[in-house]
Amino acid sequence: RYYQTPLLKLPWLRITANTSFVFDKLNKIREKPRLSGIANRLLKKISNYTLEDLDMFFNKSDKNLPLPDQIALKDIENSWVNCDIAPDRGVSTNLLFYKPLFFKDLQTSAKGFLSKNYNTNNETASCIMIIGVNSTGGYEGSLKINKKVVSQLKKLDSAYNYVHVEGTGEGVISTQINDITSKANQIIMPMIFIMIVIVLLISFRKISYVILPLFALSVSIIWIFGTMVLLGIPFSTMAVAVVPLMLGLGVDYSVHLSHNYRSELAQGKTPAEAIKISVTEIGEAMFLAMLTTVIAFLSFLTATVPPMRDFGLILALGIIYTFLTALTLQASVRYLVDRKKKQLDREKKKTFKINIFMGKFAKKILKHQKKIIAALLLITVVTAVEATQLKTEFDFNAFLPTETPSIKLYKRIQTEFPFSSQDQEYILLEGDVATTETLTGIMRTHMNLKDDKYIAKKADGSIKTTSIYTIIQQAVNNNKSLIKEFNLDEKTYIPNSNRDVKNLYDYLYDDTEYGFLTKSTLHRETDGRYDAAVIDIYVTLVDDSEKNEAFNKKVEILNTELNEDIEHYGNNVNAIVTGPMIITYKITSSLTHSQIISTIISLVLAALVLIIVYRRVTLGIIAMIPVMMSMIWILGTMYLAGYTLNVMTITVTSLTIGIGVDYAIHATERFRLVADKTGNITKAVTETISRTGGALLISAMTTCLGFAVLIFAPIPPQVQFGIITSTTVLFSFITSVLLLPLVLARWAKWSKKKKGYIISPAPVDEKYLKEIEE
CATH class of the missing domain: 1.20.1640.10 (Multidrug efflux transporter AcrB transmembrane domain)
Known part of the structure; x- marks a missing residue:
């Protein structure tokens, strides 16, 4: 791996350097009061940190991270030998500090977790953590897990006075709504019963003319619930x-x-x-x-x-x-x-x-x-x-109690974290997807998605989508040797033949770095055939300029545009637009x-x-x-x-x-x-x-x-x-x-x-x- 500088172009392919001497130099500087003071002021001005802050950071790292005190590039040489050709392009404008390309991706990802009003000068700010919850116990199991999540978050919130912790999401909202509804039903059902009793008592003025109808009704309701169980x-x-x-x-x-x-x-x-x-x-x-x-x-x-x-x-x-x-x-x-x-x-x-x-x-x-x-x-x-x-409409938000804490927080996140959308719709491809035609179609679909109205954006303005094609782009940008290995087009990164597509899929599917993402976008049969692929499309229907526009109208536009984005993926491949919002709209x-x-x-x-x-x-x-x-x-x-x-x-x-x-x-x-x-x-x-x-x-x-x-x-x-x-x-x-x-x-x-x-x-x-x- 090499980097070009204005003064020198290194001729060899990769360099390794032991940087442990830096720690020794820093310690010697700190031993001298004047140099230590100058270093402290420079560090504070450049990074807003002090040497004491770094000490605290390294002390905490020692306790929580199984890393050595000193680490050199040569120590991780064996982990990067596959990245023979660096993805960095151009010439650095700075002799001492350079930013590899992945820094930009890292910045884009980080901004998705920070509130839009965040800046380094703020004393307080908000950030989010996204927790994936996997439940196999059905609705009741999901409620149980989410109650535990909420309970742990409350403990964290009470344990630290310098940070406020709250939780929301579909699971937390469902849990709170379930609790609210259960409590409300304990009041509503008796109230209905009391209302009927009052009317019957006023009308007939005899207790027996109240008790008998209600007794007969109670028997009927027992029969109803019994029948529901039987059916x-x-x-x-x-x-x-x-x-x-x-x-x-x-x-x-x-x-x-x-x-x-x-x-x-x-x-x-x-x-x-x-x-x-x-x-x-x-x-x-x-x-x-x-x-x-x-x-x-x-x-x-x-x-x-x-x-x-x-x-x-x-x-x-x-x-x-x-x-x-x-x-x-x-x-x-x-x-x-x-x-x-x-x-x-x-x-x-x-x-x-x-x-x-x-x-x-x-x-x-x-x-x-x-x-x-x-x-x-x-x-x-x-x-x-x-x-x-009169119009037909289904807005999930309309089914939610507006005063519920998790719902208020959910709406706040939608507003303050515009790049954090987790709402997904999908384009499902079924058939032989290990072909150049399929990959070309997926690439064109991504291009079509760029001008869609309700597609979520990343902090850099690019669309928030995931597919096997975006995984290929990421892998190639991190390792240019894949172009030669799998005969990829240098501009589109699409292999030259179906055989190369299959080999590239196998490499990504079994790779430790890309395997998880690949398995979420491709389906491989036991015989090795790839018979399905999915394009994950993150969407956001929050638009301040259209507050009064009906939810159904927005989803209708989304559905229409996604269907128009579908391209030809091969003669034996069928494509369909689906997802929670699309299904709700069609229902x-x-x-x-x-x-x-x-x-x-x-x-x-x-x-x-x-x-x-x-x-x-x-x-x-x-x-x-x-x-x-x-x-x-x-x-x-x-x-x-x-x-x-x-x-x-x-x-x-x-x-x-x-x-x-x-x-x-x-x-x-x-x-x-x-x-x-x-x-x-x-x-x-x-x-x-x-x-x-x-x-x-x-x-x-x-x-x-x-x-x-x-x-x-x-x-x-x-x-x-x-x-x-x-x-x-x-x-x-x-x-x-x-x-x-x-x-x-x-x-x-x-x-x-x-x-x-x-x-x-x-x-x-x-x-x-x-x-x-x-």
Whole structure:
């Protein structure tokens, strides 16, 4: 190895020199006070160090590094004989001090670990350490390891008062979020339970009417979790919403059964008669509601995301379980509790103040029918326009609690360490990659990547990428003899033949210095063939000039540019762009499409079921009007609220169908029953709004308040999910109670005029008419 100087060009290939005499000279200088003082001042001025600092450094080195006190170049001669030709070019401008080329690489790497405001004059600064964590224990194993990492960092922080140590990263963030979510759920779940208890207690004013529905719901939830275990369904982020959904939706069946049962008792029926009439009258509506709701949730099976398919299946089974427990377990226990009571009539006067309120409300609705219909249609038109502008987006940051320490630190690192990005996307090459064509294609891809918008940069402005080609460049720059050894082009460093490529790959793959990196970019089969390669591309989506640009839009640009960067890598080599962000982008892009399909399937199947049951096409379609209007309203409201469709909120359309069709069926069934038995359209509207509307009001209140509790959740999408679901329930109630009876009244008038009867030609049931008029 030789270096050129302005005065002399050394003719031989390598030199070795023993530098141990330097230490002896330094010690002699320090023995003389004046020389020591001059040396100290010079050293302080040049390097900001003193001789005492060097002493301390060497003392610490003696304790921690297994190196001799004195080391000469000849001592490491055997380690560098393979580097016969030095990579250093040009002529040094300084006789005494020169900087080899690797100093520049070292500087570039070092700047990636230093904050952007660092300079040598600062008394304090920040730097980062990157720790690779390898876990084979799955999610739980990862949490355990990261908890240990956080614990050790806290110990370090408390042990030294001159440095502050903090830790962050995906593992640490997941650990903290898991802890926060667990603590929050310990509060949220009981709060949902308490809200439902309060509403039921206020509505029915008897403890037994609170305990029985909750007992039936508890049995259903136990069945759900047991089924999840039997089916091998993991408890994912989406599965967190199962319990509040089951509590919110499942209580509806219990409320309708209890409400109708008490209405019959108030009319003088015995417990046996009341429970029989309730199961008969409400049972059909409950079955239809259950069936259509199950259809709505099973539509999630068309989704491309496995957790969403599991979510739909769990909800569908949960609805079936709550239906069965309400109609069997709750009804049976209710009868057993009341059958021996002799003072049931005492409940008559205080039972249904809600019915009285809803009855007065019905009169107001009948008085202003046209105004109400016009107002609701206007709202529908406005929200429909807004709904068309709703976007699908998944931003990982949106799922994070903003006040979590590790998340604050993560964002700080993104800002203060612009060259430290560890977010990676990949171009995967599969096929025979040990060819000159493949290497040429990889080289061209690196050139294409230079002008991409979101590719991370190093401190020197070069792109932050790794591939077998960059490893070859590094190896050749450190050892020019490789050019001759493997017949490389002196400009591109690409071998002349496929055989040379294979030999170069083998050399790098088995080399102690480059083997680790090479194995991370090349895959070698047991027979020695190289059948895959990967280009690691570091990306950063942090851009101060585009703070308001959607995450999905950035990833869309990234995905488009990476696909455009792909070159020809050989006839038998296939290339694909992949990585965490790209996969997320493609999943969220497919969510909208799959959800549209799910929604259409749900609407069509629910309408078909109602048409078949009612045997009237028009009646089946009318019953779906509240559902479709609620769906439009909620999508428009989401846009106005600044929400987007993400993994949690994308379920809103199917939830709207599941909840809305439930309410619509109960209202339609009550209208059909009263209209058929009395032939009086006004009476049918009034009874639907007052009696069924009262039950729907209790159901809506329990569900709304239950989901509203999610505003205390630490995860932002869970908060959005709670607000959206509560609003959906409210919209479903409004359209089912305000609009549907008025539309049914117009349909009834048309049917009576055309056929002479509304539902059937049966005579008026005078006994029933008298009962509802009391």
